[in-house]
Amino acid sequence: MNKIMIMVFVGLFLFGSMQVEASLNDKDQRLMGEYDSLRGEYKLVKEEWSNAKEEYISAKKQYKRFDKLSVDEQEEKFGIAKNFVSKTLERIDAHINILANWAERVIQDEELQNEVISELNGYLLEIDEFQLEVESAKDIHQLREISKDVREYWGSTRVELKKYVGIILTERTNNVISRAERLSERLHFKIDTLNQDNDQVMEMQNLLSDFDSKIKFAKEDYSNAKAVYSRMDNLQDFDKLLREIKDYLSDSKKYLRESHKSLRELVKIYRSFTGDFPNLGDSE
Amino acid sequence: MIKLTLVVFLLLMSGCVAESTDFVGEPATDELKSDLASLDNFDEELMDLDEFGTEEFNF
Numbered sequence: 309m310n311k312i313m314i315m316v317f318v319g320l321f322l323f324g325s326m327q328v329e330a331s332l333n334d335k336d337q338r339l340m341g342e343y344d345s346l347r348g349e350y351k352l353v354k355e356e357w358s359n360a361k362e363e364y365i366s367a368k369k370q371y372k373r374f375d376k377l378s379v380d381e382q383e384e385k386f387g388i389a390k391n392f393v394s395k396t397l398e399r400i401d402a403h404i405n406i407l408a409n410w411a412e413r414v415i416q417d418e419e420l421q422n423e424v425i426s427e428l429n430g431y432l433l434e435i436d437e438f439q440l441e442v443e444s445a446k447d448i449h450q451l452r453e454i455s456k457d458v459r460e461y462w463g464s465t466r467v468e469l470k471k472y473v474g475i476i477l478t479e480r481t482n483n484v485i486s487r488a489e490r491l492s493e494r495l496h497f498k499i500d501t502l503n504q505d506n507d508q509v510m511e512m513q514n515l516l517s518d519f520d521s522k523i524k525f526a527k528e529d530y531s532n533a534k535a536v537y538s539r540m541d542n543l544q545d546f547d548k549l550l551r552e553i554k555d556y557l558s559d560s561k562k563y564l565r566e567s568h569k570s571l572r573e574l575v576k577i578y579r580s581f582t583g584d585f586p587n588l589g590d591s592e
Numbered sequence: 593m594i595k596l597t598l599v600v601f602l603l604l605m606s607g608c609v610a611e612s613t614d615f616v617g618e619p620a621t622d623e624l625k626s627d628l629a630s631l632d633n634f635d636e637e638l639m640d641l642d643e644f645g646t647e648e649f650n651f
Contacts, residue, residue, distance in 0.1 A: 361648065364648065365648065368650075392648070392649075393649065403640060406637075406638075407638065410638065455649035456649070458649065459649050473635070473638045473639060476638060477634065477635055477638065480631065480634060481631060483627075484624070484627045484628060484631060487623070487624055487627060488624060491620055491621070491624060494620075554635060557631075561628065561631055561632075564628055565628055568614075568621075568624055568625055568628060571621055571624065572614065572616050572621060572625075575616045575618045575621050576616055579616075579618075585616075585617065585618040586618065587618070587620075588618060588619075588620035588621060589619055589620045590620075
């Protein structure tokens with residue numbers, strides 16, 4: 309009995325997944341595939357970075373002055389330090405690749421998308437150059453110089469990247485708003501064709517009006533968040549401005565959640581009134 | 593022990609039931625709900641920037 313129940317649940321889960329999968333277009337599917345692969349890669353790189361860091365910290369505890377070590381010991385510790393710098397660069401690279409994938413997936417405005425991806429690619433090129441320098445470092449003195457540059461570079465880059473995080477977060481929220489707007493359009497069309505004197509239809513019209521006003525509020529917060537990321541020019545303000553963006557998006561999400569409650573009630577009434585779901589999918 | 597397991601199971605089930613009431617069976621409506629849920633932890637995924645620095649580069 310238990311096995312049958314498990315099979316039923318697994319079957320329902322797989323069926324649900326297939327339905328969502330089928331609704332994705334080719335580009336989305338390609339990007340989703342790339343994203344899964346990037347996430348897997350990032351997880352692996354993060355683990356390798358963590359191990360390299362641990363190894364480096366442990367090696368560092370074993371000596372006070374590098375130049376007092378024997379030649380063999382110097383060679384060993386140099387290799388450990390070099391690996392740590394290299395893994396750090398790999399981790400930065402993997403993180404930026406994920407941001408670029410999200411930018412391609414969520415930014416609908418082609419000009420903004422190209423701008424963001426091009427800037428992120430610029431960072432990736434710089435990281436490649438650092439990686440080549442690390443690989444060609446012959447001794448600890450050269451590695452120290454390169455590491456100093458990497459440290460300075462990452463110090464400012466990780467702040468600069470917050471602007472792109474802000475854009476991606478904001479535009480992804482906008483995609484949900486656009487989806488809600490498309491549903492609203494279809495619902496207006498369907499409900500307007502029903503008998504408007506009926507109580508249930510009147511209730512549906514009220515819920516639809518509530519749905520629309522919540523989407524409007526969510527959109528206002530989205531516009532405010534967008535205005536904030538548009539003025540992210542000064543690095544010193546980035547943390548503060550990203551917090552502002554998140555606050556606006558949190559309000560936007562709150563309205564979207566409320567809008568979904570109205571939508572859910574509306575769909576239930578529609579089903580009870582017509583005997584069927586309104587069928588609001590893209591094929592309609 | 594069995595009682596404790598049962599209580600935990602019931603609590604988990606009640607959570608699942610509460611969550612499932614958010615879905616009505618109309619695909620586009622439920623997709624909007626899934627989209628909304630996916631926004632919740634999205635910032636954490638993108639913000640893995642401050643966790644690691646390069647301060648240890650002190651050879």
